[in-house]
Amino acid sequence: MLIRSKNFNIAQIANSGQCFRMNEISENKFSMIAYGTYIELEQLDEETVNISCSEEDFHERWVEYFDFKYDYDRIVKELIQGKDQFLKAAAEYGKGIRILKQEPFEMLISYIISQNKNIPSIKNCIERICERYGEKRRSDQGEGVTYYTFPSPDRLAKASAKDLRELKLGYRDEYIINAAQAVVQGELPLEKLMGCSFEEAAAVLKKIRGIGNKVANCILLYGLHHIEAFPVDVWIAKVLKEIYDNRFDVKIYDGYAGIVQQYMFYYMRNLKGV
DNA sequence: ACCCAGGCCTGGA
DNA sequence: TCCAGGCATGGG
Incomplete structure (x- = not known):
C-alpha cells in the first residue's frame, strides 16, 4: 500500500x-x-x-x-x-513527524518505564516485557518474522514483583503492576479518558503512583491523543531554558502544543548530536 | 570511571 | 510552593 x-x-x-x-x-x-x-x-x-x-x-x-x-x-x-x-x-x-495514536495501555506502561532512562534503554525494557508477558506471534512478512505483542492489562496485573524485577526495570516494577491493576479494576479507565477534558484526564492519571506531570502528559499526548499536552522532559527543559530563557508561552500554540513540542524535542536532540 | 537518561516520591524548608 | 536527595539500571 x-x-x-x-x-x-x-x-x-x-x-x-x-x-x-x-x-x-x-x-x-x-x-x-x-x-x-x-x-x-x-x-x-x-x-x-x-x-x-x-x-x-x-x-x-x-x-x-x-x-x-x-x-x-x-x-x-x-x-x-x-x-x-x-x-x-x-x-x-522535522516536518515528516506525526503524532501517532498509540495504544493507551502500552503508552501508560511505556512512559512509566521511561522515567530517568534514555531511549535505547526504554526500548530494551519494553521488549523484555513483551517477550515475557506478550503473545508470541508469527508474521508472514518477508521470510517470516517472530514477534511479541505488548501484554494486556490483565497479564501485567497478575505479574509478580519478583518476576518483573528480573526484567531490570529497577524501582519501576511496582509502579507497573499497580498501574495495570488500576486499569483492570476500572480505577483508571483509559478509553474513557480520551473523551474527558485534558485537565480531568491528567488529574486521574496523576493519582497513579509513578505518574507525575511529565509522564501524564506523554500518556495524554501519545496514548489518549490530547494533542494540547506539552510534556517537559530534560530535552524540552533545555529548549525552554537555552532558547527561550524560560519565557516560552505555550498558550500561543493552544490546542496543538504537543505537536510543537515534538518538533522541539526532535530538533534539539539533533542540535546536541544525539 | 563517570555522568546522565522523555522523572517521581518523600521529607523538609 | 519549591528544593535535595534517593532511587535501580543501562547507555554513551
Whole structure:
C-alpha cells in the first residue's frame, strides 16, 4: 500500500522518541509492532512510504494510527512562516513527524518505564516485557518474522514483583503492576479518558503512583491523543531554558502544543548530536 | 570511571 | 510552593 504525503517520514517518526517499537531493519525500511500486528514501512522517497498492509487494513486501522486526518502541513507552514526562528528551523527539520495514536495501555506502561532512562534503554525494557508477558506471534512478512505483542492489562496485573524485577526495570516494577491493576479494576479507565477534558484526564492519571506531570502528559499526548499536552522532559527543559530563557508561552500554540513540542524535542536532540 | 537518561516520591524548608 | 536527595539500571 503506497502512501503519498508531504508530512510522513518514517525515520523521523521512529527517532522522535514517541514510539519505542519502531526499528530500522534495513536502509530506509522500518518494522513496527502495534495493535498486535507487525508491519513494515519503507520510505521510497521524501513523500512516499510503502506500508506492508492491504488497502482495507490501512483504512480500518492505520489511517487513524498515523493521524492522517489531521493537517500537519498547516502546522508546519504556520511555524515556518512564523516569527519564532527556533520553531521555524525545528518545523522545517522535522516536518515528516506525526503524532501517532498509540495504544493507551502500552503508552501508560511505556512512559512509566521511561522515567530517568534514555531511549535505547526504554526500548530494551519494553521488549523484555513483551517477550515475557506478550503473545508470541508469527508474521508472514518477508521470510517470516517472530514477534511479541505488548501484554494486556490483565497479564501485567497478575505479574509478580519478583518476576518483573528480573526484567531490570529497577524501582519501576511496582509502579507497573499497580498501574495495570488500576486499569483492570476500572480505577483508571483509559478509553474513557480520551473523551474527558485534558485537565480531568491528567488529574486521574496523576493519582497513579509513578505518574507525575511529565509522564501524564506523554500518556495524554501519545496514548489518549490530547494533542494540547506539552510534556517537559530534560530535552524540552533545555529548549525552554537555552532558547527561550524560560519565557516560552505555550498558550500561543493552544490546542496543538504537543505537536510543537515534538518538533522541539526532535530538533534539539539533533542540535546536541544525539 | 563517570555522568546522565522523555522523572517521581518523600521529607523538609 | 519549591528544593535535595534517593532511587535501580543501562547507555554513551
